[in-house]
Amino acid sequence: MFNNILTHFGLTPAQYTVQPFGSGLINHTWKISTDDGQPRYILQQINTAVFKQPEDIALNIGNLGAYLQKHSPNYLFAGALPDSNGTYLYVDDKKRYFRLFPFIARSHSVDMVHSPEQAFEAARQFARFTRLLSGFDTSLLKITIPQFHDLSLRYRQFTGALANGNKLRIRDASVLIDYLQQQRHLVETYEQVKKDPGFRVRVIHHDTKISNVLFDPQKKGLCVIDLDTVMPGYFISDVGDMMRTYLSPVSEEEKDFLQIQVREAFFTAIAQGYLGELSNELTPVEKQHFVYAGQFMIYMQALRFLTDHLNDDVYYGARYDGHNLIRAQNQAILLQQYNEKERSFNQIISTI
Incomplete structure (x- = not known):
């Protein structure tokens, strides 16, 4: 071959x-x-x-x-x-x-964010990518994964699973289901985002995990990689994905929920790195929704994991019984902790 x-x-x-x-x-x-x-x-x-x-x-x-x-x-x-x-x-x-x-010589990537400095460099690189392409006609971009970050769609899929999914799993996940239903206002905010002309369609990477950034030997960001998901979108997709994957020291696979935490220093680093590159590009209403970006993405992933669990793991699959339920619970706890810091995060953004 x-x-x-x-x-x-x-x-x-x-x-x-x-x-x-x-x-x-x-x-x-x-x-x-x-x-x-x-x-x-x-x-x-x-x-x-x-x-x-x-x-x-x-x-x-x-x-x-x-x-x-x-x-x-x-x-x-x-x-x-x-x-x-x-x-x-x-x-x-x-x-x-x-x-x-x-192969880009003298470069390396990392799989987990271990320091605020790494978070800052990654955020700066993703923002720089979008900023340098601010004059690019987004209508020229093909949609490689349709409705990839469409929160309204993900909520409809969730309600569909509640109506037609595994009844036993629905019963056993009732507490988590109730919590996610209580957060439906995040979907309503997303609907407003789509209608608001202050939210501009930009060139967005859509997959901002830390492994999609190359670093030099001095641990400074070089560029972003893995461009398959680059599509027209809103900045909340990239910022939200960084919040979801950088703020906690553990991933969505973690079963020990006591290890899940939201680290303010990492939030500050993401905000400083991203806004340092894109502050002059973002509109006032976009800046007002910077904190919402994290809620948007964490909530969407919790919905997707729970939806798959209720549908008998037909999308993500499962390495063990209840795998997607664990993932969904993990993300729901992350969202809860993030929400508790919302006022503090907004204060950080106002100072930046």
């Missing part, structure tokens, strides 16, 4: 070794190194179960890269490499889609 792919991109297979790379859960990724062990390229197979139209991803990244090359040529853009025909995808006889990236 690899010989044909490497040859397609103009590489001599005998001169390279291929090894699995990274911790991503969606696409398969490999590191391509020379005989002396030096990594040169990253090869990735696109998961077509998630991304139904891989050509749309290639088109998006190509258009974004061309825009940045013209308007911000010094920006380190982690785009795919073209083949000899100028196309960015290799499709094998099994209809599997592959693309090749340059």
